[in-house]
Amino acid sequence: MSEERVRIRVSESGVAIVAMARADKHNALDFAMFEGLIHAANRLAHDRRVRAVVLHGEGVSFCSGIDIESFLASSSGIDTLLVREHGCLANFAQRAAYDWSRVPVPVIASISGNCFGGGMQIALGADIRIAAPDARLSIMEVKWGLVPDMAITQSLPRLMAIDVAKELTFSGRIVSGRDGETLGLVTRTTEDPLASALALAEEIAQKSPDAVRAAKRLYNKTWTGADTAAALALETDLQRQLFGKPNQVAAVTAAVSKQLPTFVDPD
Structure with a gap:
């Protein structure tokens, strides 16, 4: 059934298109x-052909949040979402959002229609x-008497001030994509978000996959609360790993010759 819920297609250029179906x-x-969603993130994290990911929802909405009725009707109930497998940082529900941050290539969420609650947190994982x-858009969990618990503590602090996050969470109010851009919930707005996301993914796919992966790792590990010495050391370490490697040489050659580069898949 999970295969029916989430569809994956990888283009020849290495752009993976993930659709909630x-x-x-x-x-x-x-x-x-x-x-x-967990299966898709895990599969793409280990696919060396993939250069970028576009995550979207089929139909009019990205994701309207948790289907409360389906869990209330289940014999195991909503507690199944809180199970943490041995060795995992995140529980089952958290992984649907957090695991996108562990995909080593850029993940771009294309958002239209409703993006509520758990859906908003999945988008924040991109x-x-x-x-x-x-x-x-809404951090809507307060409507159900709950707190947002799908790794929002790892995503939202990188995007906005705590008072703004509290106001959105305490009220559960719905904001437009345009207002979401102002608040920091979204990166930018456009009339056709899927086309824009795909165009950006294709642009990223033409860059050195080694450099793009290293840049994501650099920012994810250092953006908030990182020790200064460790952050500066990571910049140096990653740069040393890139210097002189085939994809770095290919990037320089392409830039000098003004021709399209040919990159190899990362090891």
Whole structure:
């Protein structure tokens, strides 16, 4: 069933297109959708051909959040989402959002329609969010008497001040994609977010995959709360790993000759 909920297609250029496929329910999160998202992130994390990922929802919405009714009707209930497997940092629900940060290439979320609750947190797990101006965004868990718990502590602090995060979380209010851009929930807005996300992914796919992966690792490990000495040392270490390697040489050659580079897949 998880395969039906999330579809993956990888282009010849190495762009992986991941689609949540429950359009009739605005891609609401049932157990199978959680399972499908975790599977997709794990598969793409280990696919060396992949240069960038675009994550979107089929139909009119990105993801309307958790399907409460499906879990209330389940014999195991919502507690299944809180199970943490041995050796995992994140629990089952958290992994649907957090695991996108562990995919070593850029993940771009294309947001249209409703992006509520768990759906908003999945989008926050992406590196970049491109939204339609009229998209509807909300950290909505307070509506159900809950706190946001899908790794939002790892994503939101990098995007906005704590008072703004608290106001959105305490109220659960719905903001437009355009207002979300101002607040920091999304990177930018455009009338066709999927086309823009795909165009950006294709542009990234033409860059050195070694450099792009290293840049994501650098920022993920150092952006907030990192020890200064460790952060500076990581810059040096990553740069040393890139210097003189085939893809770095190919990038320089292409830049000097003004021709398209030919890169090899990372080891």
